[in-house]
Amino acid sequence: KRSKAEQARQYLTGGAVHREDSDDELGYEDHPWEWIYDDSDAAQPSKQATPRKRKATASAPPGRRIIAARMGNFRCQLGDTVFLKAEGSQAWVGIISEFFDDEEEDEKMAKFLWFSSEREIRNKSTKRTDFLPNELYISAAFDSNALTTINGTAKVVSLDEFNRLHPTGQVKKTSKDYGKIFVCRRGCNTRTTTYTPEFRWEDVYSGADDLPALVDLVESQTKATRTRAPRAKKSADDPDEFVVPESDDDGVPKTPRKRRRLNEAMTPTSARKDLARKFLTPTHRRIIVKRPLEFTPLGTRLLSPSALASPFQIARNQLHVSSVPAALPCREEEFATVYSHLEAAITDGSGSCIYISGTPGTGKTATVREVVAQLHASVQAEELDDFIFVEINGMKVTDPHQSYSLLWQALRGDRVSPSHALELLEREFSTPSPRRVPCVVLMDELDQLVTKNQSVMYNFFNWPGLRHSRLIVLAVANTMDLPERTLSNKISSRLGLTRITFPGYTHDQLMLIIQSRLEGVPGNIVHPDAVQFAARKVAAVSGDARRALDICRRAVEIAETEVISQEAENEAQPPTPSRTGRNKGKGSRLVGDVVGPEQKPAGGLNRDGARKGIVTIATIKQAINEATSSPLQQALRALPLVSKVFLAALLARIRRTGIGEAVLGDVVDEVKRLGLMSALQPVHEYLLTVDNETTVGVGGVVEETNTRVKGALSQARPNIGKAARALGLGAAAMELAEAGIVGIETRHGERVGRVRLGVTDEEVRLALGDDDQVKGLGLAS
Numbered sequence: 001k002r003s004k005a006e007q008a009r010q011y012l013t014g015g016a017v018h019r020e021d022s023d024d025e026l027g028y029e030d031h032p033w034e035w036i037y038d039d040s041d042a043a044q045p046s047k048q049a050t051p052r053k054r055k056a057t058a059s060a061p062p063g064r065r066i067i068a069a070r071m072g073n074f075r076c077q078l079g080d081t082v083f084l085k086a087e088g089s090q091a092w093v094g095i096i097s098e099f100f101d102d103e104e105e106d107e108k109m110a111k112f113l114w115f116s117s118e119r120e121i122r123n124k125s126t127k128r129t130d131f132l133p134n135e136l137y138i139s140a141a142f143d144s145n146a147l148t149t150i151n152g153t154a155k156v157v158s159l160d161e162f163n164r165l166h167p168t169g170q171v172k173k174t175s176k177d178y179g180k181i182f183v184c185r186r187g188c189n190t191r192t193t194t195y196t197p198e199f200r201w202e203d204v205y206s207g208a209d210d211l212p213a214l215v216d217l218v219e220s221q222t223k224a225t226r227t228r229a230p231r232a233k234k235s236a237d238d239p240d241e242f243v244v245p246e247s248d249d250d251g252v253p254k255t256p257r258k259r260r261r262l263n264e265a266m267t268p269t270s271a272r273k274d275l276a277r278k279f280l281t282p283t284h285r286r287i288i289v290k291r292p293l294e295f296t297p298l299g300t301r302l303l304s305p306s307a308l309a310s311p312f313q314i315a316r317n318q319l320h321v322s323s324v325p326a327a328l329p330c331r332e333e334e335f336a337t338v339y340s341h342l343e344a345a346i347t348d349g350s351g352s353c354i355y356i357s358g359t360p361g362t363g364k365t366a367t368v369r370e371v372v373a374q375l376h377a378s379v380q381a382e383e384l385d386d387f388i389f390v391e392i393n394g395m396k397v398t399d400p401h402q403s404y405s406l407l408w409q410a411l412r413g414d415r416v417s418p419s420h421a422l423e424l425l426e427r428e429f430s431t432p433s434p435r436r437v438p439c440v441v442l443m444d445e446l447d448q449l450v451t452k453n454q455s456v457m458y459n460f461f462n463w464p465g466l467r468h469s470r471l472i473v474l475a476v477a478n479t480m481d482l483p484e485r486t487l488s489n490k491i492s493s494r495l496g497l498t499r500i501t502f503p504g505y506t507h508d509q510l511m512l513i514i515q516s517r518l519e520g521v522p523g524n525i526v527h528p529d530a531v532q533f534a535a536r537k538v539a540a541v542s543g544d545a546r547r548a549l550d551i552c553r554r555a556v557e558i559a560e561t562e563v564i565s566q567e568a569e570n571e572a573q574p575p576t577p578s579r580t581g582r583n584k585g586k587g588s589r590l591v592g593d594v595v596g597p598e599q600k601p602a603g604g605l606n607r608d609g610a611r612k613g614i615v616t617i618a619t620i621k622q623a624i625n626e627a628t629s630s631p632l633q634q635a636l637r638a639l640p641l642v643s644k645v646f647l648a649a650l651l652a653r654i655r656r657t658g659i660g661e662a663v664l665g666d667v668v669d670e671v672k673r674l675g676l677m678s679a680l681q682p683v684h685e686y687l688l689t690v691d692n693e694t695t696v697g698v699g700g701v702v703e704e705t706n707t708r709v710k711g712a713l714s715q716a717r718p719n720i721g722k723a724a725r726a727l728g729l730g731a732a733a734m735e736l737a738e739a740g741i742v743g744i745e746t747r748h749g750e751r752v753g754r755v756r757l758g759v760t761d762e763e764v765r766l767a768l769g770d771d772d773q774v775k776g777l778g779l780a781s
Helices: 004-012 159-165 208-221 311-319 332-348 364-380 402-412 418-430 455-465 489-495 507-517 528-541 545-571 586-591 617-628 631-637 641-657 664-677 681-687 711-716 729-739 761-768
Strands: 034-037 040-044 066-071 074-077 081-085 090-102 107-116 137-146 150-153 155-157 181-183 277-280 286-289 352-358 388-393 439-444 471-477 499-502 661-663 693-696 702-705 742-744 754-757
Touching (some): 074 150, 081 107, 090 208, 159 181, 311 507, 332 352, 332 364, 332 499, 352 364, 352 489, 364 439, 364 471, 388 402, 402 418, 418 455, 507 545, 528 617, 545 617, 631 761, 641 729, 641 754, 664 729, 664 754, 729 742
Parallel strands (some): 352 471, 439 471
Antiparallel strands (some): 034 040, 081 090, 090 107, 277 286, 661 754
C-alpha cells in the first residue's frame, strides 16, 4: 500500500512513470554539466556556446557539433533514452534529439522526444485497453528542458525482446533493468487518442539518425489535432446557433473534466482523520488540502403560473441583464476575433495573453463566455482539443492573491491557501508535462486585481510565456490604457500585442438589442418609439447596453404598477343598487363599456380589456429620472414649494457675492425679490398672499404677520397687498437644517445668523433645474 506522501505525488504528477532509484547513476554529488563535441571528448567551457538562443548546434565552430553531455561519471548522448525528473519519485521518459545553450536562462538545455504512458490518455471511450504495465507509447511531441532535469537512462525494447530478457514477464529487483525497462510497440497522440499500427521497436529505431523517420511515422499514422469540420451556414429558422448550455454555475460555461481517482481501493477511515489530508512534497513541506466549501441552498419562492404567464413578467425576465440571450447581436466581429485567437492557441498548445478593453456594458464578458461555450461545444463534438476554463472576477474576490487558489482549484480540484497555491502553480508551469491540457483563464475586472507590488498581474502574464504552461489568459478591463497607465513596463510588455477593443453601442445597435429581447412577448406592451427614445438617450451618454436594458425593464414595471392600481380602483368601486336604475351599468362601464379616447382609463386598457398597459416615451422618461437621480435628488424634488424657493434664493446670494455662505436676512429679502419678479402663480398665491399668517421663526419665536389691507388702499397702492416677507420661511429653514441640506448659525437675532449649503450646488441644480414649480428662479443647470 502506498503512503499518503506517495499518493500526493501521484496525484500531482499523474501520467509519469514510477522511479525509485533516482540517484543510482548520477550520484549524490552535484557536478556541473559539460558539453562533449564530436571531434573531442574533452569538456568545453560554456563560453563557446552559441550567441543565439537555442541555436548552439547551428552557430558552433565548424566541425564542433555537440553530440553528448557529461556530469561527473554520467554521460548521455544524442539518441539516448533518459528519465526526466518529475514530482517525488516520478519521472518522464524521453529521447534526446538536440543539445543547445539557453543564454537567457544561462542553462545547458536539451530537446526531448516524449514517450507517453496510458495514464496520460484522457479519452476513455477510444483508449486502448490491451496496454501492458510497463508499456509506453512514442509520441511526436518535442519539448526543451534543462540538463539538470535528467535523472538517469531508460531502456525501451519491443515486446519480443522483453520476453526474451525476462521470460517470466516480471523484472527482478536484483536486475539492473528493474524500473528502467519499458515496452514500446505503438505510437500515440494522447490529445486525439489515435494510435499507429503495432511495430517492433528495434525495426523503427536504433539511434539518433532514426529520429526524423520515427517522428514522421507517428505523425503520418496518427491524427495530430481534432480538425474542425466546416461550419454549416446558419439557416433563417435556426435561432439556437449560439445557445449557451444550461449549467449550475450561474451561466458560466466550463469544460467538464474527468478527474482521475487517486487509487483503486481505500481503507475506510474515520471522518475526523479525513478533515484535512496532509501531504509531503519533495522539500518535506507539509501540504494541507482544504475541503471544498459547502453552501446551504437557499429556499426558493414558487410563483403562480398566472404571474409567470403575464406579458409584463415575461418582458421583465427577458430584459434582465442576467438573462442569457439566444444570440449576441452587434458583436459578430469581436466574437470572431476572440474565437480565432482562442482556437489557435488551444490547437497549437501554446500560451497566450489577450487584452480586451471597453466601457462597461459593451458585451466583453458576455462575448468571451459565448466564445468559450462554442469552443466547449466543439470539444464535445470532438472537433477541438480539450481545455480547462476558469473565470476569476476581481469584484468577487476579497484579496487579489486568492486568484492563485482559484486557478489551482480549477486545475487540480483542491482548495489550498494562496501562498501555497502560488508555489504549486510555479512548479506546475515550470516542470515538463507532455500530458498538460491547455487552460483558459478569464480575468474579469482586471483593475481590481492590481496590488501594490503588482505581483499577481506579473505572475499571470508571465506564466503563459513559459514553455510548459499552455496557459491562455484573457484580461478584461474597462480602460484601454490600463497596462500603460497602471502596470509597470515589465508587466505590460508581457501582456503582448494582442488587444481587442469593444466600442460602445450606437443607438441603432441598442434598439436591435432591446427588440431582440422583446421578441416573443405577447401584447406589444413596449411602443417602438419608446425603445428608440431609450436607445438614443443611453447611446448619447455611454452606449451601455446594461443601462438601456435596466431602463426598459423599470419602464415595464412602472406600466405594470399603473395597470394593477387601475384594476384595484375599478374593483373597489362597485355600482350602488338603485330602484330607479339611475346607477345601472355604471360599474360595468369602468371595465368593459365603450369609452371614448379622451376618457380612456389609466394603464392603457382598451375597449375589450385585452391590452393592460403600454410603455410610452413618458414612461421611459420616468424610468430615466429614477435611474439617474440619487436619493438626495429625489428628496430635493419632494420638498415643498417654500423650501425650493428658499434654496433658489440661497444659491442666488452665493452666486452674487461669491462667498459660500449668506446672511439669513439677505436670503429672506432675496426670496421676496424672486417672488415679485417671477411669473409663477403658486408663488404669488401661497407665499405672498394677503392674510393673517402665523409662522414659526428660525429661532422658534412665533411671529404673526398682519397683512389684511382694506380694498380702498389695495386699489390705490397695488403693491400694498403683498406680504412684507414670504410666508413659511422660518419653518422651511428649520426643516432644511434638520435634514442636513443647509446649515444655520443660531444667534439672538434671527436675521443676523448665517446660512450655508450642506450639499453641493450641482446636486440642487440637477434636482430642481427641470422643476416646473421653481422654473425661472435661476436653478437651471
